[in-house]
Amino acid sequence: MLSSQDTDSSIRQTDTDAALARFSAVQKGYLQDPYIKPFVPRSHLQPPRPPLINIGTFVRATAIDDLVFQWLQNSTNQGTRCQIVSLGAGSDTRFWRIATGAHKDALAAYVELDFPEITTKKAMAIRKSKELSAVLGSPADVAVAHGGTGLTSPTYHLIAADLRLPPADTLARLLAAEGSPILSPTLPTLLLFECVLVYMSPAASSAVLQWFRDYFAPARSAVLGSIVYEMFRLQDSFGRVMVENLKARQVSLPGAAPYPDAASLPGRFLNLGFTAAHALTLKEIRKSYIPPAELERISHLELVDELEELDLVLEHYAITWGLFVPPSVAGSAAADGWSQWGLSAKKVSEPVDEDE
Template sequence: MLPPSRAQAGDAPIRSTDNDAAVARLSAVQKQYLEDPFIKYLVPRAHLQPPRPPLINIGTYVRSSAIDVLVDQWLELSAVSGQRCQIVSLGSGSDTRFWRIAARRAGPLKQHMQTYVEIDFPEITTKKAMAIRKRKDLMAGLGDPNGVLLAQGGTALHSPQYYLLPGDLRQPPSELLEPMLFSPRENGRAAILDPSLPTLLLFECVLVYMSPSSSSRLLEWFVQIHKRARTGALGCIVYEMFGLNDAFGRVMINNLRERQIYLPGAEPYPTSESLLDRFLKTGFSAARALTLKEIRKSYIPSEELERTSKLEFLDETEELDLVLAHYAISWGLLLGNSDMNATWGQWGLKQQREV
């Protein structure tokens, strides 16, 4: 393998945030906030990792639960519409969502997911591909092992339904993603993605590490691809920190800077409304944004809120609210035609109670 370029070497601090997220998820699983039998396979020395503080566990739980609802709804609406959907996780890191869907959706609903794609730096995809090949539980989720192939020098993994692909999302999407996802492959095989099918994009703490121009170009490119198809539904979920122009945000930025981690994508988004503008300005027709604080207060079912409140003692409720108020989940929707609104217009988090 060739040595990393200077740019790749400089991205090492960003890549390290994937391990932070994976260890946080492992901790939330160990403390019984979440169920995920697969994350332990993607965390080095998982049995030796100390638990994270309650504040981190709760934040991880709220984030994961809300995104799970949005993704599950996408699968359900695809089933209602009689179509098979596609999910593209960009900057996927050590995420286990594909395996969780496969395990939880072993019935007919899983059959409505045609393709699941993950894209990340080659250093990350190489490690993940190796972990998948080593673990029976991960390989089992991919189906027939004879259909699972390593590619591109071990940086990629292909299976009939799941694809793990290397790439730097800051590159022009027409150069990186178009040949990777939408161009016919060798031996006459069809492209990995079909823009006429319902397609859901996932960005979990990804765009904030990119320049605003790069992230806008990426979203606009997907919008244009799906507008040309005229029949598909395009959804996008973004999770990241925002509103960092206050005292709390400045502390966060300084702490990350000490680790050589920078957030060029945070500056244009000081408010929840600005998160909506990102979608509308790049061509989506509808958008919504909620902070993790709002989701925890009003969008988590009461029985779940009661269950998780008993898992750990938390005496920092004000600090928790402050942290959760600086992270948001936003989602945008673009429909090929107005007739689709009756089905896909239902997509989104539903308020569980008034506060």
């Protein structure tokens, strides 16, 4: 019988996999990310990932970047700044890419949450790297927080938390403490869950989403958006193999149980009273939601002859996004602007076979 310590350490290990996958996609030319290297220990020794993994990483990153940049752009269009909270952020570099990019002025706060073991390691990597720490502000503005498990700076906050604990004991205390809240309930706020909720029970995930929805609810004046990326459809034969492979590494995926097919995915948000929700599989996104010029560019990077297998992998991963517009905002011009938020097709889909 495995202790919860063992299984938690296997879950934390998935961050190394995610960072290595991103590093590989960058090395092979799929993505650009000048900030990933300090987060990949002994990066020169890391072998590249197979082409299928690189393409999956590219599709996922391109689509999530699209949604995040639309959020930043929309906030700017509405004359406001916004907040982003990345839950289970691991070694993600998105904050640095935004803070040094065209939309840097749109960001009022960027918060990252993860287990203390991960945030401690990340805080050390940031402090060790001149490139990473310079983006946070002048040294006087950056402070180590919570006994070395976190960092605070004018915009960026790295915070240790176990997302399975009741949000009243964690999120409320860490993000919304009276007198010094990190998050303002009056700014458009985007939640990112990249491959994290799948490791938690559906009840614990709902509690996290509900806490955020309530923080931005009726009396408040800001919209809440959320993006979830993870595996689903694990009941079919390919899905069962994925589950078995992860089980062998002591990782289980309780969060995937309510999502046997693509139609079930938006329910994650709609069942909690979100105003709108949509989901697309990575297979659909690759076919129709990536700029054709980008698809053409990456087609020259590596030889891929297992296209059927690629589709099979990609149809077991999805991006779901949900929007909560509080009643006080509904019906306004701002609400109209936010209702456009989402991925849109970049080209006409090729006909999909009936049996796909």
